[in-house]
Amino acid sequence: MRLLVLSDIHANIDALDAVLAAAPRSTWDRLIVLGDFVGYGAAPNGVLDRVRLLDPLAVIRGNHDKAACGIDDGSSFNQIARYAAAWTGDALTPENRTYLRALPMGPVLVGDDLEICHGSPFDEDHYIFDSGDALQALEVTRRPLCLFGHTHLPVLFAKSTETLDLVVPEGNDPDTVVLLPGVRYLVNPGSVGQPRDGDPRAGFATYDSDTRTLQLRRAAYPVDAAQRRIIAAGLPASLANRLAIGR
Numbered sequence: 001m002r003l004l005v006l007s008d009i010h011a012n013i014d015a016l017d018a019v020l021a022a023a024p025r026s027t028w029d030r031l032i033v034l035g036d037f038v039g040y041g042a043a044p045n046g047v048l049d050r051v052r053l054l055d056p057l058a059v060i061r062g063n064h065d066k067a068a069c070g071i072d073d074g075s076s077f078n079q080i081a082r083y084a085a086a087w088t089g090d091a092l093t094p095e096n097r098t099y100l101r102a103l104p105m106g107p108v109l110v111g112d113d114l115e116i117c118h119g120s121p122f123d124e125d126h127y128i129f130d131s132g133d134a135l136q137a138l139e140v141t142r143r144p145l146c147l148f149g150h151t152h153l154p155v156l157f158a159k160s161t162e163t164l165d166l167v168v169p170e171g172n173d174p175d176t177v178v179l180l181p182g183v184r185y186l187v188n189p190g191s192v193g194q195p196r197d198g199d200p201r202a203g204f205a206t207y208d209s210d211t212r213t214l215q216l217r218r219a220a221y222p223v224d225a226a227q228r229r230i231i232a233a234g235l236p237a238s239l240a241n242r243l244a245i246g247r
Contacts, residue, residue, distance in 0.1 A: 001111075002027065003057070005189045005205040007034035007118075007149030010064065011041030011088065012193030012243075014229070015202040016050060018221030019192055028206060030057035032110065034149035034189070035118035037100070038088045039064025039081065040239050041193050042229035048096040058110045061103035062118045062149065063125050068092065069100035076125075080236045087235060107146070113209060115143040119150040127151050128186070131164055138164075138184050145185045145214075147205070154190030154203050154216050158183050169216045179212040189216060193226075200246040 004023050009016050031054050038044040039062075051059075067074035067085035069092070074085045092100070106117035106124050120126040120137045127150055128137055134157040137146065156167040156175075160183050169175040169190075179185055190203020197203075201218040208214075227240035 001209045002029045003032050003207045003209065004028040004030075005032045005034065005147055005207060006051075006192050007147075007189050007204075008036040008062065008152050008191035008193060009033075009038075009041075009047050009051075010036055010191065010193035011038045011044040011047050012202075012226050013041075013043035013046040013050065014223075014226040015193045015219075015221045016047055018219045019202050019204045020050075022217070022219035023204065023206060031055075032057060032116060032147065033059040034116055034147060035060045035062025035103075035106070036064045036149065037062070038068045038092075040084050040235075041226065042233040042235060044068070044088050044091055045093050045096055047193075048099060052099065058108055058116060059103055060106040060108055060116055060118055061100065061124075064088075065100045065103060069097050071101060080238060084235055084239065087233070107142075109143060111209065113144050113212075114207075115141055115146045117146065117148050120148060121146055125150075128188070129153075131157070131166065134186050135159070135164060137186055141184060141186070144183070145179060145187065145207075147187050147189065147207075149188060149191070151188060152191035152194055152196035153188060154197060155188050156214075156216070157186040159186070175216040177214045177216075179214060185214075187214065187216075190218075194243065195246040198246045200244055
């Protein structure tokens with residue numbers, strides 16, 4: 001099965017549409033979403049409506065999804081994130097608020113070879129930034145491949161019997177990895193709607209479970225359009241400014 005993997009869309013409809021254009025529907029069979037549909041961006045309903053129409057195979061909630069729909073109070077957020085979560089909560093349609101409230105908590109098993117989570121497989125809100133976090137996560141994963149989000153940083157950890165390897169994507173070409181037998185993988189596709197690795201392009205991944213091939217990919221999108229939406233909505237200007245620098 002060919003999967004399109006999205007994470008941390010953060011209500012950025014312009015970035016989402018660019019990803020869907022870069023990965024046409026004919027090139028994948030089902031969609032996986034790793035949480036944080038909303039927060040920060042100005043089009044929460046547009047993003048949720050678009051994703052729901054695509055009938056994802058598996059979705060999980062993120063911390064901003066929880067805050068926006070009232071499951072969490074956002075007390076751990078900084079002031080700007082709390083403001084954006086409150087704005088999002090007011091903007092959501094009843095249908096989309098109900099959808100967010102029903103999203104499952106990760107980790108979720110998808111078939112025989114895939115597990116998905118938002119933060120980590122041992123804590124949905126924990127950030128995996130380094131090899132120590134990765135090793136702790138890989139100790140509890142139940143499938144050879146675990147996909148996660150939350151950090152907005154594309155990265156791949158590969159754990160064999162003897163080593164833990166780290167791959168950080170660079171450049172314009174997709175990073176293609178053939179998953180090897182006996183190796184456990186922990187992969188973040190990056191953020192669709194708010195990249196933080198210095199590359200403003202939307203990040204996403206594709207995975208073919210038949211060939212066990214994974215690609216970490218990027219798609220350019222009209223950042224200025226997303227910025228105008230944020231400013232027009234009355235959200236903090238810093239949320240618009242950061243999109244242009246991918247931070």
